[in-house]
Amino acid sequence: MKGALLVAGTTSDAGKSVVTAGICRWLARQGVRVAPFKAQNMSLNSFVTADGAEIGRAQAMQAQAAGLEPVADMNPILLKPGSDRRSQVVLMGRPVADVDALEYGAFRDRLRRAALESLDRLRAAYDVVICEGAGSPAEINLRAGDIANMGLARAADLPVVVVGDIDRGGVFAAFYGTVALLDEADQAHIAGFVVNKFRGAVELLRPGLDTIEQLTGRAVYGVLPWLDGLWLDVEDSLALDSRQVQAREPYGRQTLRVAVVRLPRISNFTDLDALACEPGVVVRFVTSPAELDDADLVVLPGSRATVDDLAWLRERGLADALAARKGPLLGICGGFQMLSHEIADEVESKAGVVPGLGLLPAAVAFRPDKTLARPEGSWRGHEVKAYEIHHGVVTVSGGEPFLDGCREGDVFGTTWHGALENDAFRRAFLREVAVLAGRDFTADPGTCFADLREERLDALGDLVERHLDTGALLRLIEKGTGPVPTLPPAGRLGA
Known part of the structure; x- marks a missing residue:
């Protein structure tokens, strides 16, 4: 078979990424050579390909669902917001500009061609x-x-399926409104809908499904049930609201409590997924000093705006709480930079030299060229494979080596993302944390994060196979939308 399909959504975080991954896994299991694609992604969760290109983390996950090594073509344009008004433009895996919404227009034709x-x-x-x-x-x-939705569908003649999150409510209005707001040429590409995250008996939905098909003249391809534990390299920080505790039960062990500081420009928070999968580990995202009190481990994660997020820590009283804290503290990438004595930044914030938290013997200098790498190393005899994405270069002047960074007492720092996905290293690090925190905790030697990720991808493939009209999806992929009725444009509704 040959063809393509665009999975759109009624909103951000409607489930586009996981539905795309599920379809990729389902097709790959049928022996179809399938690849994921997202023309333009706005996300602070990214990944480095084998050849050193930066793409959205969700597309790397979708590539795994398809059984492929991720490449830059799967996400040619990545926008990384550094503030409410400016974003770094990453084109074919490399940063090319830092622009606001108005300046972005000058790049539009170039980006469209690349996509x-x-x-x-x-x-x-x-x-x-x-x-x-x-x-x-x-x-x-x-x-x-x-260039990512109907502009892409029109340019590449793609059929479109729209995913709606029924758990938020209003899914039928969102389906109808999505189609009605489009012009006739765009409407012609909308083939139908997928209901996502439904809790309950599908029979209760039948009147609504029938009505939306009658009103729009488009099919509902199926209803995907709510399924816990599908945290798969999400790209939107909106998803943090639904992931405040670990995915697996503690199984009666002594709990190890992890508090992750939810920075305003938090990036690559997927680093914590491996911790959340450990039985007995509870992961919470926090924003106030009081929430650190009972934590056995505090994590300062990555940030797209290190200096600005450091100022936020000070404004919230979190900087003082971290300095006064007795117990394990881990800084990853931007979080590691914040733990240093000094940050010299004429690139990202252009703030010049600002003091860090001073908890690690290190200094940071931001450079125009971004470091994009897939490093390998070890800690206490345990091999570690990771990836790096940063402008800030950390120079360590003391302490004990820790991966590429350092350790001073209870404080650890590294620029390496993905290190905690290495099972032996993760268990060794958690053993150290438990000792420092005075906890009776033993990491489960049977927890393999790579296997858990594969299980989740298989679960997505199963959802597609069991709950969507796969025969209709195959016809849609091969033959396109076909004739569909036109809804009255929004301006003429009720006229």
């Missing part, structure tokens, strides 16, 4: 490409410059 060229290369190399949209296709204020 379409990447999609063409993937379609030539694979049987099927499953594309993921961005946000909602009905963001009419952005439609003129859109």
Whole structure:
């Protein structure tokens, strides 16, 4: 078979990423050579490919679902917000500019060409490409410059399935409104809908499903049930609201409590997924000093705005709480930079030299060139494979070596993302944390994070196979949308 499909959503965090991954896994199990694609991604969770390109972490996960090594063509454009108004533009895995919304327009034609060229290369190399949209296709204020949703569908002649999160409520209005807000040419690409995150008996939904099909003339391809524990390299910090505790039960062991500081520009918080999968480990995201009191381990995660987020720590009283704290503290990438004595930044914040928290013997200098690498190393005899994404270069002047960084007493720092996914290293680190925290905790030697990720991808494939009309999806991928009725544009509703 040959073809492509665009998975859009009624909102951000509707489930586009996981549905795309599920379809990729389902097709790969059928022997189809399938690849994921997202033309433009706005996310602070990213990954480094084998050849040193930076792409969205969700596309790396989708590549794994398809049984592939991720490449830059799967996410040719990545926008990394550094503030409410400015984002770094990463094109084909490399940063090319830092722009605001108005300046972005100057890049639009170049980015559009790059996205379409990447999609063409993937379609030539694979049987099927499953594309993921961005946000909602009905963001009419952005439609003129859109290259990720209906702009892509029109340019590449893609059929579109719209995913809606019924757990939020209003899914039928969102389906109808999404189609109605589009012009006729865009509407022609909308083939139908998928209901996501449903709790209960599907029979209760049947009247609504029938009505939305009658009103829109488009099919509902299925209803995906709510399934706990599918934290799969999400790209949106909105998802943090639903992941305040660990995915697995403690099984009666002494609990190890981890508090992750939820920075305003938190990045690569997927680093904590491996901890959350450990039986007996509870992971919480926190924003106040009081929430640190009962933590056995505090984590300062990555940040797209190190100096600004450090100022936020001081404004919230968290900096003082961390300095006064007795117990294990881990800084990862931007968090490691904050723990240093000094940060010299004329690149990201342009703030010049600012004092760090002074908890580790290190100094940071930001450089224009971004470090993108897949380093390997070890700690206490345990091999570690990781990845690096940073402008800030840390120079260590003392302490005990810890991966590429250092340790001073109870405080650890590294620039390496993904280190905790290495099972033997993670267990050794947690043993050290438990000793320092005075906890009776033993990490489960049977926990393999790579296997758990594969199980979750298989679970997504199972959801697609069991709950979606896969025959109809195959026809849609191969033959396209076909004739569909036009809904009256929003301006003429009720006229």
